[in-house]
Amino acid sequence: xxxxxxxxxxxxxxxxxxxxxxxxxxxxxxxxxFGVTDELxxxxxxxxxxxxxxxxxxxxxxxxxRSVGYAAATVALxxxxxxxxxxxxxxxxxxxxxxxxxxxxxxxxVNYLIRVYAWTAILSDEGLVNGVLEDLGLTSxxxxxxxxxxxxIGGLTYGxxxxxILPIYAALDRMNPSLIEAGKDLYATGWQTFRHVTWPxxxxxxxxxxxxxxLPAVGDFVSAQLLGGPDTYMVGNLIQQQFFDANNFPFGxxxxxxxxxxxxxxxxxxxxxxxxxxxxxxx
Amino acid sequence: MTGASGTLERPSLxxxxxxxxxxxxxxxxxxxxxRVLMAGFxxxxxxxxxxxxLFSFNAGKSLQNLDGxxxxxxxxxxxxxxxxxxxxxxxxxxxxxMVVATVLGSLLAYGLVRARNRxxxxxxxxxxxxxxxxxxxxGVTALLLFTxxxxxxxxxxxxxxHITFSISYVTVIVRGRLVALNREVEEAAMDLGATRLQTLRxxxxxxxWPAILAAGxxxxxxxxxxxxxxxxxxxxxxxxxxxxxxxxxxxxxTPTINAIGSLMLLVSLSTIALALALPRLLGRRGHTxxxxxxxx
Numbered sequence: 001x002x003x004x005x006x007x008x009x010x011x012x013x014x015x016x017x018x019x020x021x022x023x024x025x026x027x028x029x030x031x032x033x034f035g036v037t038d039e040l041x042x043x044x045x046x047x048x049x050x051x052x053x054x055x056x057x058x059x060x061x062x063x064x065x066r067s068v069g070y071a072a073a074t075v076a077l078x079x080x081x082x083x084x085x086x087x088x089x090x091x092x093x094x095x096x097x098x099x100x101x102x103x104x105x106x107x108x109x110v111n112y113l114i115r116v117y118a119w120t121a122i123l124s125d126e127g128l129v130n131g132v133l134e135d136l137g138l139t140s141x142x143x144x145x146x147x148x149x150x151x152x153i154g155g156l157t158y159g160x161x162x163x164x165i166l167p168i169y170a171a172l173d174r175m176n177p178s179l180i181e182a183g184k185d186l187y188a189t190g191w192q193t194f195r196h197v198t199w200p201x202x203x204x205x206x207x208x209x210x211x212x213x214x215l216p217a218v219g220d221f222v223s224a225q226l227l228g229g230p231d232t233y234m235v236g237n238l239i240q241q242q243f244f245d246a247n248n249f250p251f252g253x254x255x256x257x258x259x260x261x262x263x264x265x266x267x268x269x270x271x272x273x274x275x276x277x278x279x280x281x282x283x
Numbered sequence: 284m285t286g287a288s289g290t291l292e293r294p295s296l297x298x299x300x301x302x303x304x305x306x307x308x309x310x311x312x313x314x315x316x317x318r319v320l321m322a323g324f325x326x327x328x329x330x331x332x333x334x335x336x337l338f339s340f341n342a343g344k345s346l347q348n349l350d351g352x353x354x355x356x357x358x359x360x361x362x363x364x365x366x367x368x369x370x371x372x373x374x375x376x377x378x379x380x381m382v383v384a385t386v387l388g389s390l391l392a393y394g395l396v397r398a399r400n401r402x403x404x405x406x407x408x409x410x411x412x413x414x415x416x417x418x419x420x421x422g423v424t425a426l427l428l429f430t431x432x433x434x435x436x437x438x439x440x441x442x443x444x445h446i447t448f449s450i451s452y453v454t455v456i457v458r459g460r461l462v463a464l465n466r467e468v469e470e471a472a473m474d475l476g477a478t479r480l481q482t483l484r485x486x487x488x489x490x491x492w493p494a495i496l497a498a499g500x501x502x503x504x505x506x507x508x509x510x511x512x513x514x515x516x517x518x519x520x521x522x523x524x525x526x527x528x529x530x531x532x533x534x535x536x537t538p539t540i541n542a543i544g545s546l547m548l549l550v551s552l553s554t555i556a557l558a559l560a561l562p563r564l565l566g567r568r569g570h571t572x573x574x575x576x577x578x579x
Contacts, residue, residue: 004398006479011394014387014450015406021447022413025424028431043431081324088321100321107328109551110335111508113525114544117532118331121338121346128334131347158328190314219417222510226532236419243426243515256423260416267415271408 026260033253043249051254060238064258067234070149070224071217074156075164075210081157082164082209087198089165090172101169108162116155116226123151123227147229155223160216164209171205172198204273211270215263235259336548339541346538356542366543368521372438376523377507380445385499387446388453389491393483395454396461413451421448422515429516436518444516445506452505453498460494461487493562500558504551 036046054060089100107115122128123145130142145151179201183193221236235255242252339357343350360366391410395403413421425444429436464487472482488495510525517526528543 003479004400007394007397008400008402009394010390011398011403011406014391014394014454015402015409017387017447018406018409018413018450021428021443022424023409025428028427029424032427032431043427081320084317084320085324088317092317103325103328107332109504109508109555110332110548111510111525111528111544111551113510113528113532114335114540114547115331117528117540117544118335120532122331122334124346126347128347158331161328215415216417219419221419222529236417239419239423243423249427249430252423253427256420260420263417267412270415271411274411 029253030257032250033257035250035253037248037250041247041249043253048250051250052258054251055254055258060255063233063238064235066232067218067236070153070156070232070234071214073153074160074217075213077153077157078161078164078213079206079210082161083168083206086165086168086172090169090175091177101166104162104165104169112159113222113226115158116222119151119155119158120146120226146227147232149228149232151227152224152232152234155227156217156220159220159223160213163212163216167205167208167212168202169205171202175201204277208270208273211266215266215270218263219259332548335541335544338538339545341538341541344538356538357546359539360542360546363539365521366524366527366539369524369527372521373507373523373525376438376442376445376513377503379442380449380506381499381503383442384446384449384502385453385495388450388498388502389457389495391450392454392457392461393487396458410451410454413448414455418511422511425512426515436516438518438521438523440516440518441513441523444512445509448512449502449506452502453495456498456501457491457494460491464490496561497558500554500561504554504558507550507554508547 031045032043033051034046034048035043035051036048038044055064085104089097089104093100120127124130125142125144125146127145129145130139133139133143175198179197180193183197188196218234219236221234221240224232224234224237225240239252239255239259242248242255246252337349338346340352340354341349342353342355391406395407395410421444425440425447426436428434429440434440469482469486472486473479477485508525509523510529513523514526514529517523522530524543524547528540531537531540
């Protein structure tokens, strides 16, 4: 048997699995998104594009916008915190470099639910922070942290920060440090060197990190569910409700399709840049 | 004699101090605010986790005050028949997912690297998409597949969904190793009369083992920790641990959650430690000749 034939055979089971359990379900979701429900709540295939009108209904459109807004704020916060952290590790980590990278990754071994739950315990009205504030006599009736947009965005940032730090760290680590010295030799200030040398050299890492944070953050529903309330619900909560409470699968499928279509640009961008990076690494 | 060497040493010492001072000056610019930020970041990331672990050993029910040491929340967990079943369900799901996804993903990696036919670029893109699809989209599509086909939701449906979204991780990891393998050794094996399968088993697989093991253990950890996909595809009972955690958090905070969270952390940590340690232990057994270019 030729090598190609043999390799095509080994490719088959995995490819078939992905077609049947990934591509076909995507198709079913698209089909159901035009469907209707019968009296029992079962989803039926039909031609009912009004599901999509409802997605952009004044009742639901703000939720979509809010999701994008929260996710964008999360990306900004992750960048604000993640870049300096990555910079510190890459430039000044010294022999502790790998230890610090491990410390960045370690919290992500803790279940995301548990990590968000920890914040509810810390920030709740009877939580640790309010306990300390009361002991210090700063407040008597507690500060409300939960159910605010900042609690939700904070939870998302806490949840996905590593996705920002790691690509930026990789870009900084690849960068030739003598470029920075050259900038200094040419009498650039620290800020000028950063703006004209370091930032452009690591921009691809920043982009990759931003997409990697944005994609899961837009679709997240755990943070809004546990740290927020109905006023801070995101599209993920809306979708989850259609499948578990409202039992309106076609509308849930339409919401999912819109979310997927919106995110497609970001996915394509990321896959292309990842493919280019892999090709460069191979060359 | 001693005096002479002393005078000789002193200038060299001085030079070394000067060099060190210069180095310190060069390594800047190490702005102090960066160090403060780094410390703050570490505190912020680890404080919540430390609190969960600490309060899992708290004797009282309070989440504000430590009332002494006790393992009552752990005995609560292991005494609860339903929670124990959830733990076993989670372990079963993760184990089956690990085995099936690792086999399918490794074969797929081999096919993608060596097949180079018209379909492989398409397959490659299809393999990469699950890595970037938000979890909720994955959950919805899996749920709709099962409900529309009339398949009863159960542990099996969770396993099917987990395998689907784990294959790609395995493929990407194993492919990275496969690309670095030395192909001449394979050709030599075939020249010496080995069949395709023999070459795969005796030459390619030994070189790939570390990557396959690491990928398998990563898959185990991801599956064991997964919430969203399980949430959408789970039946009534037994539900995997993260789903149980989610429903109990929604009804209020109980200290048992701290114990479960700490135990899950222990499982994840051991898995990752295994993933790091095993390839090294195996690597010592003398497969290095076959491992290829990057090892030379």
